[in-house]
Amino acid sequence: MPLGSYGWSGWDLIRTAPLDHIGILLLLIGGVSVLLGAITSVFRVKNAVYLILVGGILAVFGIPVSIGSSLSYGYYTCLVGSILCVISGVVGLKTLPSHISVKRAKKVGRKVIAVTAAVAIASIITGALAVHSSKEGLIGVPKGHVIVSRIYLKLEASQVTLRVDNFWSLGEIDNILTNNEIPIINVVTPYNMAKGQITVEIGRDVTKERIENLIDNKARVLSVVESVSDATRDEVIRTLKMRVDPYGTLGSQFSAVGGNLIRVQIALPVDNVIELLGHQGQLEMFIENKLVLSSDDITSVGSVQLDVESNSYSVPFDLSQNGADKWASASAGKADYPTAIYVDRPSDETILLFDEGLLEELQGMTYDENRKMFYLPSETLGENVMGGVYLRVTSVKTNVNTLPPETLEFLREQYGVKTRILLLGKKGDFSENVLSTIENLGYPSPGEVPRLPNENSIDWVERACGLISAPTITDAVAGKPLTSLVITTGGNSDAARKRAEDLRNELSQRLPVGISFESSEQFDVSKIPPPPTHSYW
Numbered sequence: 001m002p003l004g005s006y007g008w009s010g011w012d013l014i015r016t017a018p019l020d021h022i023g024i025l026l027l028l029i030g031g032v033s034v035l036l037g038a039i040t041s042v043f044r045v046k047n048a049v050y051l052i053l054v055g056g057i058l059a060v061f062g063i064p065v066s067i068g069s070s071l072s073y074g075y076y077t078c079l080v081g082s083i084l085c086v087i088s089g090v091v092g093l094k095t096l097p098s099h100i101s102v103k104r105a106k107k108v109g110r111k112v113i114a115v116t117a118a119v120a121i122a123s124i125i126t127g128a129l130a131v132h133s134s135k136e137g138l139i140g141v142p143k144g145h146v147i148v149s150r151i152y153l154k155l156e157a158s159q160v161t162l163r164v165d166n167f168w169s170l171g172e173i174d175n176i177l178t179n180n181e182i183p184i185i186n187v188v189t190p191y192n193m194a195k196g197q198i199t200v201e202i203g204r205d206v207t208k209e210r211i212e213n214l215i216d217n218k219a220r221v222l223s224v225v226e227s228v229s230d231a232t233r234d235e236v237i238r239t240l241k242m243r244v245d246p247y248g249t250l251g252s253q254f255s256a257v258g259g260n261l262i263r264v265q266i267a268l269p270v271d272n273v274i275e276l277l278g279h280q281g282q283l284e285m286f287i288e289n290k291l292v293l294s295s296d297d298i299t300s301v302g303s304v305q306l307d308v309e310s311n312s313y314s315v316p317f318d319l320s321q322n323g324a325d326k327w328a329s330a331s332a333g334k335a336d337y338p339t340a341i342y343v344d345r346p347s348d349e350t351i352l353l354f355d356e357g358l359l360e361e362l363q364g365m366t367y368d369e370n371r372k373m374f375y376l377p378s379e380t381l382g383e384n385v386m387g388g389v390y391l392r393v394t395s396v397k398t399n400v401n402t403l404p405p406e407t408l409e410f411l412r413e414q415y416g417v418k419t420r421i422l423l424l425g426k427k428g429d430f431s432e433n434v435l436s437t438i439e440n441l442g443y444p445s446p447g448e449v450p451r452l453p454n455e456n457s458i459d460w461v462e463r464a465c466g467l468i469s470a471p472t473i474t475d476a477v478a479g480k481p482l483t484s485l486v487i488t489t490g491g492n493s494d495a496a497r498k499r500a501e502d503l504r505n506e507l508s509q510r511l512p513v514g515i516s517f518e519s520s521e522q523f524d525v526s527k528i529p530p531p532p533t534h535s536y537w
Contacts, residue, residue, distance in 0.1 A: 149270040149522045153262045153277065155236060156347075156514035157228040158206045159188055161199045163220040167191065170198065173215050180214055181284070181291065181348060182206060185512045188229055197222070201229055203513040204347050209416045227259045232512055237262065239509050244268070244276045261518065270522040275502075278517065279344050281510030286340040287473070289390055292330040297323025301508040304500040312488040313500040317507060324481040332479035338381050338470050340389045341487055343506060345466035346422055347514065348394075351414065352464060353407075353438075353446070354424035356397040361457040372396055372410075374461050376470060385472050391465040394418070401431045403438075411441055421446035424464050447516060468503065 164170055170191065174184055182202055189199035208224040215221070228236075237254045244266060245252040252266040266273055285293040302316035319327065331337075346352065359367055364380040367373075374391040381388065394414075396407045403411070411421075421438050423430060423446050438446055449464040462468075469487055477485075489499040 147269050147522060147524055148265065148267050149273045149520065151264045151270065151273055151277070151520040152257065152518040153240075153264060154516045154518050155228045155233065155260045155262065156203075156205045156516060157185075157226070157232060157260060158202045158204065159199055159225045159227050159229070160202055160206070160211055161189075161197060161222040161224075162215075163196055163222055164191070164198060164218070165196050167193070169218045173218055176214055176218075177202070177211075179291075181294075182211075182214070183296070186229055186232055201232060203232075205349065205419055205514075207349070207416055207419055210349065213417075228513065233262070236511050236513065236515070239511055240264070240277055242509055243505060244273060270520050274517065274520065278515070279502075279506045280514050281506035281508075282344055282514070283507060283510075284342045284345055286342070286392065287330050287334060287337060288387070289340075289392065290330065292326055292339075293319070293323055295507070295510055297326065298507065299323075301504055304497065304504055306492060307486065307488055310488050311492050313492060313496045314486045314488040315500050315504045315507065316484060316486045319483050319485065321481075321483070324483045327485075328479055328481040331473055331477065334386075334473050335475045335478040336384055336386045337473050338378070338385055338387065338389050339473060340392070340467060341469040341471070342392070342466040343468050343503065344514075346393050346464075347420070349417070349419040350393060350422050351411070351418050351420070352393050352395040352422050352424055353398055354395060354461075355400055355429070356404075357399070358424070358457055358461075359397070362461075363458075365458045365461065367395070367397070374465065381470055382472055389467075389470050391461065391467055393465040395465075398430075398434060400429060400434070402433055408437070411438070411443070415442055420444065422464070423448045424461070426450045468499075 162173070164173070177184060182204065184200045185203040186201035187198070188201050189197070191198040205226060206224060208221050211221050211224060233256055237256075240262075241252060241254060244250070244264075250266050250268065252264065255263050257263050264273065264277065281295065283293070283295045283298065284291060297319050298317050299320050300318045302318075304313055304315055306312070307314040364376070366375045366377065368375050368390070371390065372394050374393075374395055375388055376391070377388040378385040396410055398404060398407050411418075421443050426448050427435060427446070435446070449460075451460050452463075455463075469489070471488065487503065489496045489503060
């Protein structure tokens with residue numbers, strides 16, 4: 001864990017101690033003095049070594065002037081470097097007496113110069129960065145304000161223990177779960193031939209009833225526990241660090257809490273952190289409501305580019321040979337049919353709950369009462385498109401004050417099969433009666449998908465369902481074993497470019513499990529009273 005109280009970079013002297021401006025100036029003056037002393041010693045300037053000694057002393061005194069209870073890498077570097085300067089200056093003084101030969105003086109002087117020049121430059125750079133940090137502050141944060149976010153993430157994973165009498169049934173069970181979008185990501189406990197038991201890790205929250213319904217009589221489900229293995233948690237933390245702090249400059253801190261929570265603390269506004277962390281990066285591509293491709297079929301993700309034909313920013317990606325064959329088989333004879341491309345689509349165990357007043361806003365999208373899904377008709381997708389697209393998330397309507405009888409009955413029937421309620425909006429948009437009724441039915445506290453500023457109703461629903469694009473299959477790609485495909489993000493605006501860049505990051509740094517936000521908070525550390533200061537002396 002990096003040093004520093006609030007998770008900033010250990011090289012940022014302003015935000016980790018903090019160091020006051022007197023200390024910074026002493027550090028800078030001392031560093032410059034040492035460097036001048038080292039350079040002038042080359043030209044045998046009389047008494048130049050005093051500059052080294054005095055500069056080292058100034059730098060040493062500058063470091064602990066206002067040091068707090070938290071130290072940093074930068075402090076240790078400057079402290080050690082400054083002490084070395086003092087030592088070098090003392091050693092240099094011994095070369096001044098006339099009884100020491102010129103040859104020996106030169107020999108000692110070269111060593112002095114090599115050491116002092118290096119530490120002097122380090123002191124100058126570190127001090128200059130500290131001054132710059134104190135003037136500029138964090139990006140996007142007013143001078144004098146240091147924003148820190150603390151977020152708790154839930155890893156949506158389950159460990160399933162099965163009793164399998166026939167070892168050869170394991171492969172069939174794996175195929176069944178994968179085809180139903182419940183992938184096995186890890187074997188927690190290998191198959192025990194004597195007991196006929198195996199424990200596997202599923203990259204999402206599932207119920208015992210759901211697994212039993214899928215595998216039927218091929219195995220007995222002994223237990224399903226919401227938990228994540230250490231190996232999976234470590235992989236998630238590594239990936240999330242690459243997303244938010246790839247160069248370690250923000251001093252991000254990730255720590256495990258309990259069985260399936262991760263605490264994240266970083267010096268960024270909370271909205272920025274949520275935007276960077278809040279996606280698993282799980283891609284799915286459907287044709288006629290049948291899953292064709294998933295993230296497992298992607299071998300690499302290319303850089304964002306502006307597609308000439310569509311004049312839209314796009315993300316190219318390469319497929320495995322197996323993925324190319326699956327595309328060729330599924331798209332054969334499907335020219336002019338739409339595809340539905342999702343990233344982080346809510347799991348099949350999720351119910352999207354929306355205010356029925358939204359239906360009056362929708363233009364170009366409908367709601368199918370029987371299927372309980374939103375629907376994009378062909379005329380919305382373009383000219384001569386063969387069929388529309390169902391958004392593959394079970395959705396039910398309510399009003400803001402109370403759950404309608406048919407919705408209440410549906411939620412009762414689905415309890416056990418469905419495990420999660422997702423609100424289209426904030427919890428504050430729904431009455432306490434609606435929220436308490438959901439929890440009284442046995443469902444956990446619902447998640448939420450707030451509406452973004454200036455977001456239209458169709459974009460809002462599509463985002464909640466994870467739909468990012470619905471391109472039409474052309475004759476050029478239908479039935480072809482393509483090893484490269486492209487996802488467009490709509491338009492050539494800065495917003496479209498950012499969507500493409502975010503999509504690329506999500507696909508190239510995808511997580512093995514789903515994640516959700518349990519809680520988040522943001523505070524201005526500059527308003528927190530500093531720790532008591534003390535001196536080394």
